[in-house]
Amino acid sequence: MQTELDPTDIELLKLLQIDATLTNKELAFKLNKSIATVHERIRKLKDQGYIKRVVAILDRKKINKSLIAFSQVLLKEHTADTLYAFEHEVAKFSEVMECFQMTGAFDFILRIATSDMDTYHLFLRNKLATLPNISTVQSFFVLSETKSETAYPL
Amino acid sequence: MQTELDPTDIELLKLLQIDATLTNKELAFKLNKSIATVHERIRKLKDQGYIKRVVAILDRKKINKSLIAFSQVLLKEHTADTLYAFEHEVAKFSEVMECFQMTGAFDFILRIATSDMDTYHLFLRNKLATLPNISTVQSFFVLSETKSETAYPL
DNA sequence: TTTGAAAACTCTCGCGC
DNA sequence: GCGCGAGAGTTTTCAAA
Numbered sequence: 004m005q006t007e008l009d010p011t012d013i014e015l016l017k018l019l020q021i022d023a024t025l026t027n028k029e030l031a032f033k034l035n036k037s038i039a040t041v042h043e044r045i046r047k048l049k050d051q052g053y054i055k056r057v058v059a060i061l062d063r064k065k066i067n068k069s070l071i072a073f074s075q076v077l078l079k080e081h082t083a084d085t086l087y088a089f090e091h092e093v094a095k096f097s098e099v100m101e102c103f104q105m106t107g108a109f110d111f112i113l114r115i116a117t118s119d120m121d122t123y124h125l126f127l128r129n130k131l132a133t134l135p136n137i138s139t140v141q142s143f144f145v146l147s148e149t150k151s152e153t154a155y156p157l
Numbered sequence: 158m159q160t161e162l163d164p165t166d167i168e169l170l171k172l173l174q175i176d177a178t179l180t181n182k183e184l185a186f187k188l189n190k191s192i193a194t195v196h197e198r199i200r201k202l203k204d205q206g207y208i209k210r211v212v213a214i215l216d217r218k219k220i221n222k223s224l225i226a227f228s229q230v231l232l233k234e235h236t237a238d239t240l241y242a243f244e245h246e247v248a249k250f251s252e253v254m255e256c257f258q259m260t261g262a263f264d265f266i267l268r269i270a271t272s273d274m275d276t277y278h279l280f281l282r283n284k285l286a287t288l289p290n291i292s293t294v295q296s297f298f299v300l301s302e303t304k305s306e307t308a309y310p311l
Numbered sequence: 312t313t314t315g316a317a318a319a320c321t322c323t324c325g326c327g328c
Numbered sequence: 329g330c331g332c333g334a335g336a337g338t339t340t341t342c343a344a345a
Contacts, residue, residue, distance in 0.1 A: 008220075016220070019213035023177065026320065037332045042322065053220065054213045058307050059173035062209050066162075066170070068309050073227075073259070073266060090303040097310040102303040105227070112227060112297070116309055143266070149244040149256040153212050153307070155222050155270055156251040180339065191313055196340070 008053070011036065013157050015044055016053060020154035023057045060153065068116040071145040072123055074131070075109040077138040085136050086110075092134050098126050109141070120144075162207070165190065167311050169198055170207060174308035177211045214307065222270040225299040226277055228285070229263040231292040239290045240264075246288050252280050263295070274298075 008016070014034055018025060027045070031038045048054045063069070078089060086104070093102050093113065101114040113131075117123045123142070131140060162170070168188055172179060181199070185192045202208045217223070232243060240258070247256050247267065255268040267285075271277045277296070285294060 016213070016215060020215060021210075021212065023211045023213045027322090028320065038320085039322080039324095039333075040331050043331080046322095051219075052216050055216050056175075057177045057211065057213050058175065059170070059177045059208045059211050060307065061170060061174060061309060062206050063309060065205075065207050066309055066311060071257070073257075094304040099304060100306045100309070103225070103227075104300040104303060105297045106300060107297040109297075111303075143259045143261040143263075146258040146260060149258060149265075150248040150253060152254045153214065155215060155217060155220055155254070157220060182339065192340080193314075193342085194312060197312085 011040075012044060012048060012053075015041070016048065017154070017157050019045070019054065019057075020157075063116065067118045070117050070119055070123055071148075072113075072115040072117070073143045073145075074113040074115055074127075075141045075143075076111040076113065076131075077109045077140075078111075078136050079138045080136055081110070089134060089136060093131070096126070096130050098130070109139075165194075166198060166202060166207075169195070170202065171308070171311050173199070173208065173211075174311075217270065221272045224271050224273050224277055225302075226267075226269040226271070227297045227299075228267040228269055228281075229295045229297075230265040230267065230285075231263045231294075232265075232290050233292045234290055235264070243288060243290060247285070250280070250284050252284070263293075 011034060015030065018030060018033065025033075027038045027041045030045075031041045034041065036044075045054070063071075076089075078085060089111070090102060090104070093099055093111070098115050098117055099113050100116050103112050104110060105112050115123065115126065117126060127140065127142070131137070165188055169184065172184060172187065179187075181192045181195045184199075185195045188195065190198075199208070217225075230243075232239060243265065244256060244258070247253055247265070252269050252271055253267050254270050257266050258264060259266050269277065269280065271280060281294065281296070285291070
């Protein structure tokens, strides 16, 4: 299985990261390739896992997710079991968009999406803070989103 | 312009957030609507800005973006001008995937994608730290990505 | 919102480089 | 191996009701 990207693959990935609604015909024109070639390249890029999925990105403010919080979590214990248990439980909460284990002074950083501060408060009290083994949770709130990019440079 | 979402719109947004390659025919079947209805609903959801864009999500480790850092930036001054200038300059760096102005003990949090620690270091020294008006930058690194969701609950 | 038909696009296959 | 052309099969689009 060929796993290196050539310039055509790179160009395709660049374009599809920005707008995945481009048709094969449009892509073929931009790349000076045939439609069949573009089709085959994209199939391979998906098969090989370069393209994980194609998704619609919504305007969060329009769907009542106006408040984004970053919550830094410190656990009491750091055994393999307690780390796994935390990750496993926290992933179940629909408010948690992302969970990363981190280096540094705390263990995890969570990105939480809610409609407002009251809802965040309820999430913290009734969901996050009820998990066992939590030592501290520090919350920071997004005032404004200056840059928000899903496309990696290639 | 109708701006409220009915249950069909909500269901469509849920599905398209997960997989935007579903055809109108497949969506119509899932929702028990006609293809033309689905087509028209999606057109409206895009027009009204609920769907901002449709993008391919890549596997960052396969495209040499193995290291993700969250960098907390504190500025020296907080005039409207200096805040704007920082946002404006930092958005130009291709390594910066996201930039948020925050409440709390620091001013901005950046999500930085690079290939490795050396590259991050170079970014910090030669790009970020050269911006005027920066007081401190604290960097935290992602050890593992437990949950990573682009779909908001609806 | 639906229908239905025309236009556009997708996807596969086999040939040629 | 990789790319391309052509055609069958789907999907999208757009009237009209």
